[in-house]
Amino acid sequence: MSVSTLKGHNVVNKAKEDLGKIEDLMIDLENDRIAYAALSFGGFLGMGNKLFVVPWKALELRLYENAMIITLNVDKEVLKKAEGFDKDKLPLTNEELFKVYTHYGYEPYWKIHQQ
Numbered sequence: 001m002s003v004s005t006l007k008g009h010n011v012v013n014k015a016k017e018d019l020g021k022i023e024d025l026m027i028d029l030e031n032d033r034i035a036y037a038a039l040s041f042g043g044f045l046g047m048g049n050k051l052f053v054v055p056w057k058a059l060e061l062r063l064y065e066n067a068m069i070i071t072l073n074v075d076k077e078v079l080k081k082a083e084g085f086d087k088d089k090l091p092l093t094n095e096e097l098f099k100v101y102t103h104y105g106y107e108p109y110w111k112i113h114q115q
Helices: 076-080 094-103 109-114
Strands: 010-012 018-028 033-040 051-055 059-064 067-072
Touching: 018 051, 033 094, 051 094
Parallel strands: 010 067
Antiparallel strands: 010 018, 018 033, 033 051, 059 067
């Protein structure tokens, strides 16, 4: 699947509520993987126009009747407490990304590969 297919695609939560869209994907070239997605939530939960970084593993992509559905598997309360970033702040440092992964309850992928 091309990155352009994902960029701009709508994202929903488990209750199928529209959250926003994928603004960008960050690639970890050293580890050959997508590190995270930057999402815009707009006015969802009063989150403004900042970008919210989520671990790639927090997103589930499925095809349904010839349409792709991208679901963010994160509880609303966790999402409400997420830190937003200005576009010019990306890409994140490893320290910032570590905080993002732990906020969402995911083991940072680069730590899993070291084991």
